[in-house]
Structures are given as C-alpha cells and as structure tokens.
Amino acid sequence: MNANKKVAFYTLGCKLNYSETSTIARSFKSEGFNRVDFSEKADIYVINTCSVTENADKRFKTIVKQAQKVNPDAFVAAIGCYAQLKPEELADVNGVDLVLGATEKFKITDYLNDLSKNDMGEVHSCEIQDADFYVGSYSIGDRTRAFLKVQDGCDYKCTYCTIPLARGISRSDTMENVISNAKEIANKGIKEIVLTGVNIGDYGKGEFGNKKHEHTFLDLITQLDEVDGIERLRISSIEPNLLKNESIELVAKSRAFVPHFHIPLQSGSNTLLKKMKRRYMKELYVDRVKKIKEIMPHACIGVDVIVGFPGETDELFLETYNFLNELDVSYLHVFTYSERDNTEAASFDGVVPKNVRAKRSKMLRGLSAKKRRAFYESQIGTNKSVLFEGENKAGYIHGFTENYVKVKAPWNPELVNTIHNIHLTEIAEDGLVRLQFVKELAV
Structure with missing residues (x-):
C-alpha cells in the first residue's frame, strides 16, 4: 500500500531525539515507505520537536513552512517534547495535520490510514504520567557514529526544566536489550556508539517497570565494554552527582570507552545551584574534574551552563565566569535561560533582562572558544x-580523536568510517587540527 510513498524527517534537539527519529524511520521502512531527505518532495514530513529552549519552539514553524514549500499537499506530523507539552499550539500551526505525544510517537504509522490534509491538526497526546513504559531506540545510517538510547525520563525537579513534563519518569532499557542493540550496531560496521538518555547516570531505575535499580550505570558500562566489535564507546551528558569514581576509573582502563565526558554544571554559584534545585554544589563539580584529570590528563571535559537564570546578579554571573575560567575543562555548551511554562523558575523574582542575558551568553561563548583552543594546543x-566521518567539506574530511579533538585531512573517500593512528601537528586557521598519519589502522 505504501510502496511508492515517501517520508522525510527533521530532528530538533538532542542525541536522544536523533536515536528516536532513526528508530521511527525504521518503522516507516518496515511499512513500505521510502525515506528521502527533508529537502526533497515527500508525501509525509515528520518533525521531531524539542522544547528545551524558546528558539526550538520558534524553529518549528519555519521547518513546517520549508516542508510546505517543497510539497504543499504533504501530510505533516509533529512528535517529540514540544508535541507533548503544547499539542494544541502545534496543531494550530498552519499546515500541521497530526500531533503525537510521548507514548504515541512510536506508533505513528498506526495513525496514517488517511494522508489527506486536515483543516485542523489532529492531536493524540497522553497524560505524562502514562509515559511509564520504555521504548528502546538507536540511530543508525544517519552518521558515522550511532546514538544508543539506554534511559528515558527524569525524576529530578530542576526548577527551569520541562523535560520531566515532556518525557515522564526515569526508566531504563533492560541490560539484555541494550547489549543486544549494541551488538546489532556493531554488526552493521559502525565504529562508535554514543550512550544517550535524559539522565543516563540514573540507568537501572525502572528497568523492569519498578522504581528500584536492577543494575547501575557502572554495571552498564562494564558490560558494554566487553561487547565484541565496538571500537569506541562514548558517554554523553551525565550528572556530576551520578558520575562516580568507579565509573571514571573504568573509563580510564577501558578497552572501548574514550576519555571524553560531558558534565552539566548550569551555574558556578552555589546560590543559584540551590535555586535551580540541582543535586550538588560546585565543590563536587571541582572534585569530579580533578578526579578525571588526575587519571586521564588528556581527557576532554565539556560543560553545560545556563546564563540569565532569575536572580543571577552581575556578581553571581562573574562567580560562574571566574569559576569556569579557572576550571580545567575543554569547552562549554552555553544556554541562555528562557522562561518555560509550568516550571517553578518562571515565577521567580529577579528576572534578568534579555539584553543582559545575551551579553553574558556572548562572554561565556568567548570563554568556551578560549578553552577549546587551549585544549587543542595542549594536544x-x-x-x-x-x-x-563521511562528508566532503571544501576538499577536507573531518573526524574526531578519542578525546574529541576535531581534525581535518585532505578529502579521501577511502577514509570514511575508518579509524587511523595520527600525529596532531598544528591548528589550522579555521580552528581545526591538522594531522599526519602515523601508522594506518583501518579497522
């Protein structure tokens, strides 16, 4: 029935969204649809939304218009976090035909019996407390590396965050299924797996539908490290209070885990960390960084930080800036605070003017560039x-070292999806690192 139907996908947001888009795309393929690029004419356009920032919300309308421009008669479906949080709002966007919430998105093909355009977007959205079951997913075929989802949802109550409202309670894939998915990815010739989830350090909670931990994050990475055929394993974002010494030590002596950590900080001020209801103080963060650098001096450490949170005075911002400036980290992901409905922080006093938020964001992005440059120079x-990786960018092929230094070499298609030993020689004008091949290890 769907043999000649074409479907295209657009993903906003995090690695977790990419893993889920890829899994949903495979469900379309099994129903006979052909996947095409989002810029091409398709019968169905599926947009996987994000609602972490205000910009992600705004981009949705632009992406719908892009799809309509290519094919005004196409059926447009919205899924993902924004679709769960604001389904009616998305349904009102001109051109949107279907909006699916957190539990419905994985059954999207069940809702596509009629692909004719609707005057009004049709909404199928659950109450978020019903999102208490786990759906495994991983991305494959889109990139050189695969994103493997191991956990979903979050039980934390950070005052700025809508993710618990969009994804529900913390729950985990079974160890058996994670290992099975990892083997499946390895068998497809993919060299690197990135572990992803909402709060992956909480892995094991809800593994069999109950709240207790059947396994721990340490159990997970210990078993994954033993899976044959995986060349590299990379941990995505992990909370500092859940990154234990034992996990750091395992990565240090691991066969496959690479020395790269991304650890959310959000603020270098204990005053603000308390207002945010984070589960640590900055002293713990310093301890985590010191532990990593002590046993893995070349490790790359990325940091998430929010600027412009309510109550962030000039003094408290400078406390964060100086804290990060002195910390031995490699780069920053800077998020400008934006008010989100149904969060505690939306009603807090001490609102920071948007022009001040923008100025502070610019300062931290400048610090990030300085940090990354210093880290590259040290390597x-x-x-x-x-x-x-697989793209020819202006005559160069790009790639990442195990500790996340981005490099470039003259384009050679034979290098795509291969791992090579190299010597880092110099930083080019564009900020990427040039290299020399030491001993070819195409594996």
Missing part, C-alpha cells in the same frame, strides 16, 4: 586515533 604533538 599538539601527541599521537591519537581518529574516526573519520
């Missing part, structure tokens, strides 16, 4: 391994 003259 010049060392030997690393690089996994090359």
Whole structure:
C-alpha cells in the first residue's frame, strides 16, 4: 500500500531525539515507505520537536513552512517534547495535520490510514504520567557514529526544566536489550556508539517497570565494554552527582570507552545551584574534574551552563565566569535561560533582562572558544586515533580523536568510517587540527 510513498524527517534537539527519529524511520521502512531527505518532495514530513529552549519552539514553524514549500499537499506530523507539552499550539500551526505525544510517537504509522490534509491538526497526546513504559531506540545510517538510547525520563525537579513534563519518569532499557542493540550496531560496521538518555547516570531505575535499580550505570558500562566489535564507546551528558569514581576509573582502563565526558554544571554559584534545585554544589563539580584529570590528563571535559537564570546578579554571573575560567575543562555548551511554562523558575523574582542575558551568553561563548583552543594546543604533538566521518567539506574530511579533538585531512573517500593512528601537528586557521598519519589502522 505504501510502496511508492515517501517520508522525510527533521530532528530538533538532542542525541536522544536523533536515536528516536532513526528508530521511527525504521518503522516507516518496515511499512513500505521510502525515506528521502527533508529537502526533497515527500508525501509525509515528520518533525521531531524539542522544547528545551524558546528558539526550538520558534524553529518549528519555519521547518513546517520549508516542508510546505517543497510539497504543499504533504501530510505533516509533529512528535517529540514540544508535541507533548503544547499539542494544541502545534496543531494550530498552519499546515500541521497530526500531533503525537510521548507514548504515541512510536506508533505513528498506526495513525496514517488517511494522508489527506486536515483543516485542523489532529492531536493524540497522553497524560505524562502514562509515559511509564520504555521504548528502546538507536540511530543508525544517519552518521558515522550511532546514538544508543539506554534511559528515558527524569525524576529530578530542576526548577527551569520541562523535560520531566515532556518525557515522564526515569526508566531504563533492560541490560539484555541494550547489549543486544549494541551488538546489532556493531554488526552493521559502525565504529562508535554514543550512550544517550535524559539522565543516563540514573540507568537501572525502572528497568523492569519498578522504581528500584536492577543494575547501575557502572554495571552498564562494564558490560558494554566487553561487547565484541565496538571500537569506541562514548558517554554523553551525565550528572556530576551520578558520575562516580568507579565509573571514571573504568573509563580510564577501558578497552572501548574514550576519555571524553560531558558534565552539566548550569551555574558556578552555589546560590543559584540551590535555586535551580540541582543535586550538588560546585565543590563536587571541582572534585569530579580533578578526579578525571588526575587519571586521564588528556581527557576532554565539556560543560553545560545556563546564563540569565532569575536572580543571577552581575556578581553571581562573574562567580560562574571566574569559576569556569579557572576550571580545567575543554569547552562549554552555553544556554541562555528562557522562561518555560509550568516550571517553578518562571515565577521567580529577579528576572534578568534579555539584553543582559545575551551579553553574558556572548562572554561565556568567548570563554568556551578560549578553552577549546587551549585544549587543542595542549594536544599538539601527541599521537591519537581518529574516526573519520563521511562528508566532503571544501576538499577536507573531518573526524574526531578519542578525546574529541576535531581534525581535518585532505578529502579521501577511502577514509570514511575508518579509524587511523595520527600525529596532531598544528591548528589550522579555521580552528581545526591538522594531522599526519602515523601508522594506518583501518579497522
């Protein structure tokens, strides 16, 4: 029935969304649909939404218009976090035909019996407390690396965050299924797996539908490290209070886990961390960074930080800036605070003017560039391994070392999805690192 139907996908937001889009795309393929690029004419356009920031909300309308421009008669479906939080709002967007919430998105093909355009978007959205079951997913075929979802939802109550409202309670994939998915990915020749979830350090909670931990995050990475065929394993964002010494030590002596950590901080001020209801103080964060650098001096450490949170005075912002400036980290992901409905922080006093938020964001992005440059410079003259990616960018092929230094070499299609030993030689004008091949290890 769907043999000649074409479907296209657009993903906003995080690695978790990419893993879920890829899984949903495979469900379309099993129903006979052909996947095409979002810029091409399709019968169905599926937009996987994000609602972490205000900009992600705004981009949705732009993406719908892009789809309509290519094919005004196409059926447009919205899924993901924004679709769960504001289904009626998305349904009102001109051109949107279907909006699916947190539990419905994985059954999207069941809602596509009639692909004729609707005057009004049709909404199928659950109460978020019903999102208490786990759906495993992983991305494959889209990139050189695969994003493997191991956990979903969050039980934390951070005052700025809508994710618990969009994704529900913390719950985990079974260990058996994670290992099975990892083996499946490895068998497809993909060299690197990135573990992803909402709060992956909480892995094991809700594994069999109950609140207790059947396994821990340490159990997870210990077993994954033993899976044959996986060349590299990378941990995505993990909360500092859940990153234990034992996990850091396992990564240090691991066969496959790479020395790269991304650890949310959000603020370098204990005053603001308390207002945010984070589960640590900055002293714990310093301890985590010191532990990593002590046993893995070349490790890359990325940091999430929010600027402009209510109550962030000039003094408290400078406390964060100086804290990060002195910390031995490699780069920052800077988020400008935006008010989100149904969060505690939306009603807090001490609102920071938007022009001040923008100025502070610019300062931290500048600090991030300085940090990344310093980290890259510290790696010049060392030997690393690089996994090359698949795109020809102005005559160069790009790749990442195990510790997340981005490199470039003259384009050679034979390098795509291969790992090579290289020597880092210098930083080019565009900020990427040039290399020399030491000993070819195409694996």
